[in-house]
Amino acid sequence: MYDAVVIGLGSMGSSALYHLAKAGFKVAGIEQFGLVHGKGSHSGQTRLIRKAYYESQDYIPLLNGAYRGWKEIERVSGRKLFTKSGIAYFGEKDHPIIKGVQAAATENNIELRACTDQEQAWFDLPSTFEAFTEVDAGYLRADEAIKSYAEAARSLGAVILLNESVQTLEQDGSAITIKTDKGTYQAKKVVITSGAYVSGLIPNAKLPLSVSRQLIGWVKAGASAPKYPDAMPAWIIADKNVPGIYYGFPKLNDEQSPKNGYFKFAHHTVAESIEPQQMDDFDREVEEAKLRSILEQYLPDLATQPIEITTCMYTNTPDEHFIIDFLPDSENNIVLATGFSGHGFKFVPVVGEILADLVTQGESSYDIGFLGVGRF
Numbered sequence: 001m002y003d004a005v006v007i008g009l010g011s012m013g014s015s016a017l018y019h020l021a022k023a024g025f026k027v028a029g030i031e032q033f034g035l036v037h038g039k040g041s042h043s044g045q046t047r048l049i050r051k052a053y054y055e056s057q058d059y060i061p062l063l064n065g066a067y068r069g070w071k072e073i074e075r076v077s078g079r080k081l082f083t084k085s086g087i088a089y090f091g092e093k094d095h096p097i098i099k100g101v102q103a104a105a106t107e108n109n110i111e112l113r114a115c116t117d118q119e120q121a122w123f124d125l126p127s128t129f130e131a132f133t134e135v136d137a138g139y140l141r142a143d144e145a146i147k148s149y150a151e152a153a154r155s156l157g158a159v160i161l162l163n164e165s166v167q168t169l170e171q172d173g174s175a176i177t178i179k180t181d182k183g184t185y186q187a188k189k190v191v192i193t194s195g196a197y198v199s200g201l202i203p204n205a206k207l208p209l210s211v212s213r214q215l216i217g218w219v220k221a222g223a224s225a226p227k228y229p230d231a232m233p234a235w236i237i238a239d240k241n242v243p244g245i246y247y248g249f250p251k252l253n254d255e256q257s258p259k260n261g262y263f264k265f266a267h268h269t270v271a272e273s274i275e276p277q278q279m280d281d282f283d284r285e286v287e288e289a290k291l292r293s294i295l296e297q298y299l300p301d302l303a304t305q306p307i308e309i310t311t312c313m314y315t316n317t318p319d320e321h322f323i324i325d326f327l328p329d330s331e332n333n334i335v336l337a338t339g340f341s342g343h344g345f346k347f348v349p350v351v352g353e354i355l356a357d358l359v360t361q362g363e364s365s366y367d368i369g370f371l372g373v374g375r376f
């Protein structure tokens, strides 16, 4: 009998496992694939982190917790997970996202400054665009973060079961029986962090979620690259003609990675709904043309280069805000974290902390009322 079992050891589950082990719980985590894989929502090595949250300022206390948490796991693991590169924002003055970032920054004392010439050197931007940088923003190493949390959890006594898929959950009084393709376990509490696969695991919950296939472009600089080859900032472009944002990262410097030396970029907007199994089933030519058009419009020096494409999935709620709550009808014994709608990774430390608090104390000190499942 475990005190708690975490189902899904990706982004949120690895952090929850660590925080539960840290609280002294006898805990196990079950992951259907290996640790860090390309069939979920954490692939593609890097994730943006920023605090001037245009999506809703309700997230800002959570972001403060997340920033503290990233420092903690860097210290515990000895790995550098957060690079404070700043994020450059480009867009029309009256674009709701540009206005939202500026309002969140002003109201929460978050430092923005004008972009430098170097930061803008790669971009072909209309003269009417605002160009400013959020100084304390940057990017995270998603793969290294998940490994760090899993290792830290294991060193605190957590059991990690990989390549084992949870098939069913049955609640009977104070015990929950978890059946996998390899065995049966019992736990007093369960944390469900199974990402894009969650609806298959708890079909009766009828969660209003959709899964979308998101494409990531990778490109290397050609001979015509600008004069500051290593100065591409992390960036966000709010273009009024398309929903969401375009975004990208500085050149990946990681000799262990097949994408070493590549720039990563993508369009953040909810894409085509799929079943998780259809993740890699798309028309490469069509999608490459869409990705190339971003470069042609805004990063012409990269547009002539071959583009490699990898895939990832979002799990979307109707309002694109997360679900962090007890599963209805579970007598508060099953905690659910899902629907991260393409912007969850930066919150990984604080989500793990909140999930552990919900399990161990039945409540969180963070205001998570706006993320309740009852809003649907």
Ligand SMILES: Cc1cc2nc3c(=O)[nH]c(=O)nc-3n(C[C@H](O)[C@H](O)[C@H](O)COP(=O)(O)OP(=O)(O)OC[C@H]3O[C@@H](n4cnc5c(N)ncnc54)[C@H](O)[C@@H]3O)c2cc1C
Binding pocket: 007, 008, 009, 010, 011, 012, 013, 030, 031, 032, 033, 039, 040, 041, 042, 044, 046, 047, 048, 049, 164, 165, 166, 167, 193, 194, 195, 196, 197, 198, 201, 214, 215, 216, 266, 312, 313, 314, 337, 338, 339, 340, 341, 342, 343, 344, 345, 346, 347
């Ligand atoms: C292309 C892309 C770009 C993104 N960019 C950003 C960004 O810049 N900034 C940001 O903050 N966020 C970003 N996100 C969002 C962020 O990555 C996700 O919100 C986050 O990874 C979701 O974490 P998760 O734990 O829900 O899912 P995952 O990390 O996928 O973890 C779920 C895990 O559960 C496992 N699982 C599922 N079912 C079972 C089962 N039955 N038994 C056992 N294991 C199971 C899965 O295999 C998986 O490992 C991006 C996402 C994508 C796809």
